[in-house]
Amino acid sequence: MRITCSVNGEPREVDDVWPGESLLFVLRERMGLPGSKNACEQGECGSCSIFLDGVLVCACLVAAGQAEGRDVRTVEGLAGPEPDDLHPVQRAFVETGAVQCGFCTPGLVVATVDLLARDPDPSDAEIREALAGNVCRCTGYESILDAVRLAAARGREATA
């Protein structure tokens, strides 16, 4: 089947999609967007987190056909066009060392962007709850919490 949708603000169209494949497969293998990672394929790890019509979801649990006509935003859509043009959440992850192997990072960045859009001043408990669906096996999470706190503080300064 043919899938037509908007990805990171651009209209995209792909053919020969098998209806049972996931949106994650479409993004990675058919659209050349490998930022969303493929790990558990069952919604457990959060490494494929994306926005579907602005809602945080696991791309591995969206059937390709369910994305027809929808608006998709992936981690590739967060940064600006210039190399240094990182999203504030990405910058905070870099600065706090919240990255080791990096595999979980795109999902955690997307989930953090979602959290801070809903709540610019989350408590630690709220951060943990918001990121509970994103698994990291390297960092022990402490530096990830630092990154979220830093991004949140800067976001509040910017709007103050």
Added chain:
Amino acid sequence: MDFQQPQSWLEAVQTKAAHPDAAPIQGGTDVMVELNFDHRRPDVLLDLTGVAELAEWSEDGDQVRIGAGVTYTRLIQDLGGRLPGLALASRTVGSPQIRNRGTVGGNLGTGSPAGDCHPALLAAYAVVEVESVRGTREIPVDEFFTGVKRTALEPDELIKSVLVRPPAGPQQFSKIGTRNAMVIAVAAFGLALHPDRRSVGTGIGSAAPTPRRARAAEDALAGELSAAGLWDSRADIPDRLAERFADLVGQAADPIDDVRGTAAYRRHALRVMARRALGWAWTDYQRAA
């Protein structure tokens, strides 16, 4: 595999009638796992996310009608105050990503003994509204589960909505797992006190081939509360009554040993959860006086 994407409820039930083997998919949190792991290859995937009315809830007399496509996130946001037991259960589901996609209707359709909503729906005496081109049926939720991942749905039927009455008394939900997020319950328990009917509702999860009520425990507790005048006096529940209730809940389970826990542990956990849930609910009831 054929992909059908009806844009109205009428079209959806007509499609299901034409393709009784079609696998309905809503949030995909169960169905896509089966597809990704090649555990299931339905000839037809029936995507219900195009049916806008399924994603709505409404007041219907003294009940709330929750469309089968209402996500856990919406349910928690919109109905947390009106349906506290179901909202408590919904908050324990998966993660934000899963709650943004998963639905009560999908939970019912999968019919897992571990489905998080089921104990809360059982305790609240919820009713499942199913429909086909032949007509509509209202199935009490305790008659909906017929076996492990088997339900009372006929092949041409789809789940349309769940009817839940906002409670006249307190509701509680308790779930055992290895962490707060992303767990399939080792055991779960839902409790609703119905002072208007002088009755008690319970739901057991992950401890029998289907979610089920602990009817003997419900009857014993409600009978004792009436006999001792506690519904009216709201005096403390005697320890022996709480213990008896907990024991009867444990006895109502029919658990197995599996990777998540042993049968003995599940039965023990249910007794503990039943006793605690009753304590919390009764405290709520006393405070509401």
